[in-house]
Amino acid sequence: MQMNQKTANKQHKQLLNQAEKSIGAAYAVYYAQVKSFLKDSMTEDGQLSLKFTEGYVLSQLDLYEQELRDKLTVIADDLLKKAVEQSASHYKKELEELNALYYLESLSDRDKLIALLVEIGSTVTLRIQKIIKRLYRQHVLKVTAELRGQQLPAIQLPTEKEFLSEIELYGLVAIIDKAGRRWKPDVYVKMLVRTKMMELYKEVIAEIGKPFGHDLAVIAGVPVDNPCNNWIGTVISLNGETEGYPTYKQVKETGECFHPNCQHYVIPLKK
Secondary structure, X not given: OOOOHHHHHHHHHHHHHHHHHHHHHHHHHHHHHHHHHHHHHHEEOOEEOOOOOHHHHHHHHHHHHHHHHHHHHHXXXXXXXXXXXXXXXXXXXXXXXXXXXXXXXXXXXXXHHHHHHHHHHHHHHHHHHHHHHHHHHHHHHHHHHHHOOOOOOOOOOOEHHHHHHHHHHHHOOOEEOOOOOXXXXXXXXXXXXXXXXXXXXXXXXXXXXXXXXXXXXXXXXXXXXXXXXXXXXXXXXXXXXXXXXXXXXXXXHOXXXXXXXXXXXXXXXXX
8 A cells, every 4th residue: 555645744744853853963062062171171161271182182173083984874874764664654565575675775875965064063173273283373473472572563472262162163164165154064964964865865756666567656754945846746767668747857956856855756646
């Protein structure tokens, strides 16, 4: 029996909520660790203090990043596996015949996604470390000038508030887009993982349907306040094998549906 849209919507929403919560929780720990460590190690009495060596501070940031990477890898693996299982549940009977769920997991391109997650973590760490290195250089110049009895008004070390604000504004940033918007790493990672899950959902349905001649699917999902909404209920050709229907690729190229962070998906129409 084919899964109805109400059940599919519910399962789909639950999976997206899980992605949101899991990634959010991992980053909440990371943010707390980084901010608390930097506050304790680099500020005192509302001023910059630099109580530890530069090397120690930088290496500790690397450790926090590695812990986050490990958590995100586990989370991504779990979510991709569940996306495969959920999309494959539209084809329970057919899968028994194919006995191929293990193979479908290879469609997830897990390594590519993990590489992107690692790259984002490294970018954030490098941004923070750049700020730290600059402050240590300024501190050395200031101390040297004071020992020589020189006045260097241009070297003004930040207060604790200014330092933590700079870390928040310029350090904890994954990317800066063409419009100049700063994307927080957790927001950007959530978008990446959700997008990959949705693409995988479609890929699995299209792949299972091929041997059975199932090329048509209907776009499903909850109503939203954007152009995506106009596509709900539209029948499309997943693999471009059925004339008279827009293909998945054509719909995606409109930029209105199946875009990054899109929460809509497809339900196969079986003959």
